[in-house]
Amino acid sequence: MYYAHSTPSINKTDWQTLEGHLKTVGQLAAERADRFGAGPWGEAAGLLHDLGKYTAPFQRRLEGLPERVDHSTAGAHVAIEKYSQLGHLLAYLIAGHHAGLANGRDIGERTPLQNRLEADLPPLDPAWQQEIALPRNLLPPAHFQQRRDRAFFQYAFLARMLFSCLVDADFVDTEAFYATHEKGVPHARGGGPPLGILRDALDQRLATFKADSDVNRLRGEILFHVRAQAELPPGRFSLTVPTGGGKTLASLAFALDHAIAHGMDRVIYVIPFTSIVEQNAAVFRDALGEYGAAAVLEHHSAFDADNQRDRHSIDKLRRDSENWDAPIIVTTAVQFFESLFAAKTSRCRKLHNIAGSVVILDEAQTMPLPLLRPSVAALDELALNYRTSVVLCTATQPALAETDDPKRSFIGGLRNLKELAPDPQHLYRQLERVTVRHIRTLDDDELHDELLKTEQVLCIVNNRRHARALFESIVDQSGAYHLTTSMCAVHRRQVLAEIRAVLESGAPCRVVSTSLIEAGVDVDFPRVLRAEAGLDSIAQAAGRCNREGKRRAADSEVAIFATANEDWAPPPELKQFAQVTREVLRQHGDDPLSLEAIDAYFRQLYWQQGSKQLDRHDLLKLVEDGRLDGLPFETLEQKFRMIENTQRAVIIPFDDTARNALRKLAHAEGVGGIARELQPYTVQVPRQGFAALERVGAIAAVEPDKFGDQFMKLVNEDLYDDWLGLNWSDPTFRSGESNIW
Template identity: 85%
Template sequence: MFYAHSLPDEGKSRWQTLESHLSTVAKLAAERADRFDAGPWGEAAGLLHDLGKYTAPFQRRLEGSPERVDHSTAGAHIAIEKYSQLGHLLAYLIAGHHAGLANGRDIGERTPLQSRLEADLPPLDTVWQQEITLPRNLLPPAHFQQHRDRAFFQYAFLARMLFSCLVDADFVDTEAFYAVHEKGVPHARGGGPPLEVLRDALDKRLATFKADSDVNRLRGEILSHVRAQAELPPGRFSLTVPTGGGKTLASLAFALDHAIAHGMDRVIYVIPFTSIVEQNAAVFRDALGEHGEAAVLEHHSAFDGGNQRDRHSIDKLRRDSENWDAPIIVTTAVQFFESLFAAKTSRCRKLHNIAGSVVILDEAQTMPLPLLRPSVAALDELALNYRASVVLCTATQPALAETDDPERSFQGGFRGMRELAKCPNKLYRDLKRVSVRHIGTLGDETLRDELLATEQVLCIVNNRRHARALFESIADQPGAYHLTTSMYAVHRRRVLAEIRQVLEAGQPCRVISTSLIEAGVDVDFPRVLRAEAGLDSIAQAAGRCNREGRRNASDSEVAIFATGNDDWEPPPELKKFAQVTREALRHHGDDPLSLAAIEAYFRLLYWQQGPQELDKHGLLKLVEDGRIEGLPFDTLEQKFRMIENNQRAVIIPIDKDGIARAALKELAYAEGVGGIARKLQPYTVQVPQQGFTVLERVGAIAAVEPDKFGEQFMMLVNEDLYDEWLGLNWSEPTFMKAENLTW
């Protein structure tokens, strides 16, 4: 008898047999792969993944032997022998079902699949051939459509999807075996209200909205028209609705209707910023009433499951986050896209549940340019071969459609894109709330005068140093406020709450901010000043002007300006965006935020960048050149980084609510720190490595419990460096230049 898993201090009669484990994993993996017509592939992967356990050394290991045994590569060998070239796809995921997907050939640091296949392995006992029966043939899924320009990208994508099916099935069966032994029942997973129940709950909430103003009537018309498109076949969609048009709930309503109409399983809402994830998840929970908590899974780095009622709920939330087994997922673009290019088991495990889903990409224009082509290729592949519908939801559509007109086509973009909104140009005119003009180049004094000329004004600039200097120049004036990422998130939220109160009261309110305020922050100013940037950023800034539509558009100005002080120059990539904006405005200066202007801006931007700059690391070419035997899975994961993060987190324990200080004290006796880290995350400031080094060198920051956690938790100990108005200061020129720094 051969076994897959042992139990300490239990006889072998209680152990899990290898035949049972392989057959169960095969069944579970096949069920998951059936979501995209690849059930036989899932079955074969499940049957082969632990084939190396049919060896004497592995069985001795289960009995307590310390010897290490490679139990994964044997199944990869059999896959290649049995299924010819396409069996090589199976070999990647079978060999990597614990360690992760490796490169096919030696182009990275980890051991490639090729080297593993050449290593000596213990012989398999032939009993495996009596205990398992492999599917005869493996062909690409019946509906699999080949894209002429990215065939091997598609095979790599298929391998990653099958990998998700295998590792999730393996985890679930292994977890169930041990849970039944310990508790008598497997852990609770998945579930949640059916989509039909959620739609009914949403309908009930939407029925309470009143068409008591022109804007509310228009929101109702947008909602009705968008929902009427739900019967359209799954595929690629755009939803172009201006700020204030109600696109958040309209897109959710469409997604539920569309998923129900086509037998799809879940809605995945992909949002660019963590702060908006939290905001939208709260909106969805509220809109779904009593079902909101059970239906909406919020998955991002800062989410704290500790607000759940009990340990059982927290544990189930963690398990559902592992494979996105919930009706509505709200996540970040970083989590979503990096998972699509991941190689690690933990990141890939959710991928099969993206198949057969409605994916709403909110603020679609924020996809980073250096990764735009591979990002679009991945989204397109989901719609092409994985029964997903992809909706690009934004007021500023990023011109990603591939058409037969070479002057208006995005190479490798979305074919057959369908617009869900009725007459987007008319919607733009009907919801127009601001006037936009370029007011030229402003020096520091002139910009200060512009701020003081209006009692309520928001000024958005491109870097923290400029924001700080500008705030200090008006700090003695009534209603001066400053917002920057140098403040920890809870501090920023507190300042924003005060700003809203002051605005509502009609008192002086002059806010200097970096672009962070453009990320879905609900504020309403009569005038906004915006330093030159991309036209999409300017449109986001305009969403903070006359947001509630209480004033005439002609009385609500968004003024674009160039900075006259070279000290405040934006980084090179932002200068490119500003340059393209200036070119677009030459042709659309009379209405800079019109849909025609936005389309011209993105086409100019993509044309100036060129195909290479839209795939900075050449990932698509790397995959195509690798072919089946050389697919670069590990390299893709290393290179596909939406945020090039060379910053370090510093915990600011100067919180009025005492949460950060209490969490830091917990570290002294903590074993697992995931929950504590989530509590601390809103009390951190991200500091560039250079500034972090300076703070560390002069003793301004120190590690908390360094013997246990190293430098994982770095806390500000010189609290004089954190200012209530300016946030954390790490870059005073005198500090940076001094040879022997003192504070």
């Protein structure tokens, strides 16, 4: 008898048999792969993944002997022998089902698949052939459409999707075995209200909205029109609605209708920023009434399995986050796209649950340019072969459609992109609320004077140092406020609540902010000043001006300015965005936010970047050049980084909630819930600033013996200012090179 997993029992009566484990994992993986028509592939992967346990050395290991045994590569060998060339695709995921997907050849850190296949392995007991019956043939799923320009990208994508099916099935079966052994029942997983019940709940909430103004009537018309498109076949969609048009709930309503109409399983809402993930998740929970809490799963960095040191802290929320087994997922673009190019098991486990879903990309224009081509290729592949509908949802639609017109086509982009909104051009005119103009170049004194011209004004600049200096120049004025990512999220929310109350009262309110306020923050100013930036950023800034439409557009100004002080110059990539904006303004200066201007901006930006700069690491070429036996999975994971990890989190003991959560760590066995509590109290600090704080003892690890440096707390609270947030560049401790406020 061969076994897969052991217990402390010496007589082995309650050990898990290897035959039972392989067959169960094969069945579970097949069910997951059936979502995209690849059930036999999933079954084969599941049956072969632990084949190396049919060896005497591994069985001795289960009995307690300290032998190191490679039990993964044997199944990869059999896959290649059994299924000729396409078996090589299975070999990647079988060999990597614990350590992660390796490169096919030697260009990474992990041992490449090629070397593992050449290594000596213990012989398999022929008993496996009597116990395990493999599928006879494996062919690409019948409905798969191939693109000649990225055929091996498609193979790599299929391998990663199958890898997701395998590692999730293996984990779930292993978890169920041990949970049943220890507690008598497996852990609860998944579930949540059916999509039909969620749609009914949303309908009840939408029915309470009143068409008591022109804007609300227009929102109702948009909602009705968008929902009427739900019967369209799954595919690629755009939803182009100006700020204030109600696109958040309209997109959710469409997604639920569309998913129900086509037998899809979930809605995945992808948002650029963590703060807006929390905000939109709250909006969805509220809109879904009593079902919201059970239906909506947030997943961002605070929930990431890779960040948890204690494997015993798995609760149901954490388990559902591991494989996105919930009806509505609200996640960040970083979490979503980096998972699509991941190699680690923890990041890949959720991928099969993206298939057969409606994916809404909120603020789709924010996809980073250096990774734009591979990101769009992944979206297109989801729509092409994985029963996924992709919705680009934004007021400033990026020009990502691949068309037959070479002058207007994004090569390798989204074919047959269908617009869901009713006549976006007409909507833009109906929801036009501001006048946009470029005023001139301003030095700091002139910018100070501009802030004092209007009693209620928002000024958005491109870096924290400029925001701080500008705020300090007006701090003695009534109603002066400052917003920056140097403040923790809870602090920012408090300041924003005060700002909204002051605006509503009509009292003076002068706010200086970094671009964080553009990310869906609900404020309404009569005038907005915006430092030169990309036209999409300016459109976002304009969404904070006359947001409620209570003033005439002529009385609501968005003034663009250039900064005379070189100290406040934006980084090079933002300079390029600003330069393209200036060029577009020469042609569209009378209406800079029109759909024509936005389209011209993105086309000009993409043209200036060139194909190489839209795939800075040449990832698509790397995959095609690798071919089937050299797919660079590990390298893709290393190079596909939407945000370079150059910052560290510092926890601010801002209030009693934060202090209590920090105290809980002293007695905590698991930290998943505490980490989520502390997330809104963190400030991300550049590594040089973090090192400076650490060097002078301004920060310290909480419970380092248990958690290492996972929880770094600010202990010198004098460095956190009620107006400015955390100062990691104070002259009393900074080194000469760390002045990066």
